[in-house]
Amino acid sequence: MPAAMEASLSLSQQSTPQGSSSFFVSLLQQCKSAADCRHLHHQYLLHSLHATPFVSNHLVQTYGIFASIEDTFCVFATMPRRNIFSWTSMVVAYARHGLGVCSINKMLTLGKHIHTYIHLNGFDCNAYVGTALIDMYGTCGCVEMARAAFDAIRAKDVVSWTAILTVYAQHDEGATALELYIKMKNDGVLANDVTYCSVLNACANLADLEVGRRIHADTCTLGFWSSSLVNNAILNITALVTTYAYAYHGHAKHVVRLFAKMKQEGVKPDEVTFTSLLSACSHAGLIDEASRNFRSLKEDQGVARTMEHYACMVDLHGRVGQLGEAEELIREMPFPPNHVIWEIFLGACRMHKDMEHGQFAAEQVLQLAPDKSAPYVLLSNLYASEGKWEEELKIRKLMIERGVQKQVGCSSIEVDGVLHHFMVRDRSHLRTEEIYAELERLNLEMKAEGYVPETNQVLHDVEEELKEQLLFYHSEKLALAFGLVSTPRGTPLHVVKNLRICSDCHTAAKYISKIRGREIIMRDYNRFHRFKDGLCSCGDYW
DNA sequence: CTAGGGTTAG
Numbered sequence: 001m002p003a004a005m006e007a008s009l010s011l012s013q014q015s016t017p018q019g020s021s022s023f024f025v026s027l028l029q030q031c032k033s034a035a036d037c038r039h040l041h042h043q044y045l046l047h048s049l050h051a052t053p054f055v056s057n058h059l060v061q062t063y064g065i066f067a068s069i070e071d072t073f074c075v076f077a078t079m080p081r082r083n084i085f086s087w088t089s090m091v092v093a094y095a096r097h098g099l100g101v102c103s104i105n106k107m108l109t110l111g112k113h114i115h116t117y118i119h120l121n122g123f124d125c126n127a128y129v130g131t132a133l134i135d136m137y138g139t140c141g142c143v144e145m146a147r148a149a150f151d152a153i154r155a156k157d158v159v160s161w162t163a164i165l166t167v168y169a170q171h172d173e174g175a176t177a178l179e180l181y182i183k184m185k186n187d188g189v190l191a192n193d194v195t196y197c198s199v200l201n202a203c204a205n206l207a208d209l210e211v212g213r214r215i216h217a218d219t220c221t222l223g224f225w226s227s228s229l230v231n232n233a234i235l236n237i238t239a240l241v242t243t244y245a246y247a248y249h250g251h252a253k254h255v256v257r258l259f260a261k262m263k264q265e266g267v268k269p270d271e272v273t274f275t276s277l278l279s280a281c282s283h284a285g286l287i288d289e290a291s292r293n294f295r296s297l298k299e300d301q302g303v304a305r306t307m308e309h310y311a312c313m314v315d316l317h318g319r320v321g322q323l324g325e326a327e328e329l330i331r332e333m334p335f336p337p338n339h340v341i342w343e344i345f346l347g348a349c350r351m352h353k354d355m356e357h358g359q360f361a362a363e364q365v366l367q368l369a370p371d372k373s374a375p376y377v378l379l380s381n382l383y384a385s386e387g388k389w390e391e392e393l394k395i396r397k398l399m400i401e402r403g404v405q406k407q408v409g410c411s412s413i414e415v416d417g418v419l420h421h422f423m424v425r426d427r428s429h430l431r432t433e434e435i436y437a438e439l440e441r442l443n444l445e446m447k448a449e450g451y452v453p454e455t456n457q458v459l460h461d462v463e464e465e466l467k468e469q470l471l472f473y474h475s476e477k478l479a480l481a482f483g484l485v486s487t488p489r490g491t492p493l494h495v496v497k498n499l500r501i502c503s504d505c506h507t508a509a510k511y512i513s514k515i516r517g518r519e520i521i522m523r524d525y526n527r528f529h530r531f532k533d534g535l536c537s538c539g540d541y542w
Numbered sequence: 543c544t545a546g547g548g549t550t551a552g
Contacts, residue, residue, distance in 0.1 A: 021543085022543070025543075025544080052543095053544080054543055054544045055543095055544085056544090057544045057545075058543095058544060060544095061544075061545080083544090083545095084545070085544050085545045086544090086545085087545085088544095088545040088546060089544080089545055089546095091545095091546085092545075092546070095546095126546095127546070128545050128546045129545085129546080130546080131545095131546035131547060132545075132546050132547095133546090134546085134547080135546070135547070157546095158547080159546055159547045160546080160547075161547085162547040162548075163546070163547040163548095164547090165547085166547065166548070192547095193548080194547055194548045194549090195547080195548085196548090197547095197548045197549050198547080198548060198549085200549085201548080201549065204549095228549090229548060229549060230549090231549095232548095232549050232550070233548085233549050233550095235549095235550095236549065236550070271550080272549055272550045273549095273550085274550085275549090275550035275551060276549085276550055276551095278550095278551080279550075279551060279552095282551090306550090306551085307551075308550055308551040309550095309551080310551080311550095311551035311552070312550090312551055313551095314551090315551070315552075340551060340552055341551085341552095343552060344551075344552060347552075374552085500552090525552085
C-alpha cells in the first residue's frame with residue numbers, strides 16, 4: 001500500500017493544488033494502519049498540504065483512528081490553524097482512545113487539558129465539540145464532567161441530547177436518562193432512532209418493562225417500527241428483563257418466540273439481533289436453540305458471524321463445563337480472539353477448576369488487555385482457590401508493578417429514599433452494631449439450614465476461620481443486613497453492586513430470602529438476580 | 543470538500 005500511494009501521489013504532483021488535496025484525502029480514506037498514516041503524513045509535509053485546513057483535519061481524524069493519541073496530538077498541535085472541525089476531531093480521538101487503547105486515567109488527564117483550551121477559546125458552546133466532549137467523559141466514566149459539557153452547549157440538538165442520555169443510561173442512572181428524555185421532548189427537540197435506542201437501554205438497565213412498553217408504543221407511532229436499531233433495543237430489553245429478573249427457562253423461550261414473530265412480520269434480524277438471542281439462550285441453558293442458530297447463521301439467515309456471536313457460544317459451552325468445545329470454537333474462529341473471548345474462557349476454567357487452560361487463557365488476557373484489573377483478579381483467584389499462594393503473590397506484585405488498580409467492591413441499598421453505601425468490612429455506618437449483630441444471627445440460622453461458606457473464594461493465604469470472617473463482611477452482606485434491620489418485615493430489598501456478585505454472597509442471599517421471607521433484587525455489574533424462597537432467577541447460572 | 547450521539551458478547 002505505501003508504495004502504491006507514493007507512486008500515485010507523485011503523479012498527482014503535476015495537477016493543481018486543489019486536485020492533489022482531494023486526491024490525498026481519498027488516500028487517507030484507504031489508510032489501514034499507523035504505518036500508513038505516518039507514510040501519508042510524510043507525503044503531506046512534502047507536498048505542503050498543511051496549507052489546506054480541511055486536509056489537516058482529515059489527517060487528524062485518520063491518525064485518531066489508527067495511531068497513538070500522542071502522535072495524533074502532535075499532528076493537531078503542528079497544524080498552522082485549527083478550526084471547530086479540528087477540535088472536534090481531536091476530542092473524538094481522545095474519546096476513542098479512552099475505549100481501551102490507553103488507560104482511562106491517562107485519557108482523562110489529557111482530555112481535561114484539552115477541555116481547558118476549548119473552554120478558553122469559547123468552543124465548548126458549539127454542539128459538535130460539546131457532544132464529542134460528552135462522549136469522551138462518558139467513555140472515561142466521568143458522568144459529572146459529561147453533564148457539565150452538555151450544559152455548556154448553547155444550542156443543544158438531538159445528537160447532544162442523545163449523547164448525554166446515553167452516558168446516564170450506561171452508568172446505572174436510567175432514571176436520570178428518562179427524565180432527560182422528557183425534558184428533551186419539552187424543549188421541542190425531536191427524538192430519532194438512536195435516541196430511542198438509548199432510552200430503551202435505560203429502561204433495560206432499570207428493568208422497567210412498563211416504561212419500556214410505553215416508549216415502544218411511542219416509537220411505533222412515530223414510524224420507527226422497522227428500525228433495526230429500535231427493534232434490537234426492544235428485543236434486548238425483553239431478553240434482559242425476562243431472563244435475568246423474572247424467570248427461568250420458560251421465559252427465555254419467550255425471547256425465542258418474540259424473535260420468530262419479528263421475522264414473521266418481515267423485520268430482518270441483523271448481527272446484533274442474533275447476539276441478543278444467543279445470549280438469552282446461553283443464560284437460560286437453551287443449548288440446542290443457540291447452536292442451531294449459530295450454525296445456520298450464514299447459510300440460512302444471511303448474517304456473518306461476529307466476535308460477539310463466538311463469545312456467546314464460548315460462554316454457552318464454557319459454563320456447562322464443555323471446555324473442549326469452547327476451546328475448539330476459539331481455535332476455529334476466522335479472526336484472532338479478543339480479550340473478551342479469553343476472559344469468558346478464563347471464567348469457565350475457573351468455574352470448572354481447570355488450572356492448565358485457565359493459566360493459558362489468563363496470559364492471553366493479560367497480553368491483550370494489560371490495563372484491565374479483571375484478569376489479574378481472576379488469575380489470582382484461580383491460584384488462591386488451588387492454594388498456590390506463591391503464584392498468587394506473583395500476580396499481585398505484577399499488578400502493583402504495572403500500576404493496575406483493583407476496583408473496590410461497593411454495595412448500595414436504598415431505604416426510605418436514602419442511598420446507603422457499604423464497602424468490605426465497613427464499620428462507618430451509624431447502625432454498624434445492629435448490622436453486625438444481624439449478620440451474626442444470620443450466620444447461625446443459615447448454617448442451621450445447611451449453608452457452608454465458600455472459603456475457597458477468599459483470596460488471601462489465611463486460616464480457615466479467618467477466611468470465613470472475611471467472607472462474612474462482604475459489602476453485599478452488609479447491605480442486606482442493613483436492609484433487614486431497617487425495613488418492615490416483607491419489604492423487598494434492592495441492592496446494587498458495582499462488580500460481579502460474589503458466589504458466596506449469591507448463596508447467602510438465597511438462604512436469607514428463605515429464612516427471612518424477603519424478596520431480594522440484586523443488580524450486579526451486568527446482571528439482575530432475583531432471590532425468592534431460597535432460589536435465584538438466574539438458576540445459579542451467571 | 544472536513545466534525546459530534548446508538549443496540550449486542552463479559
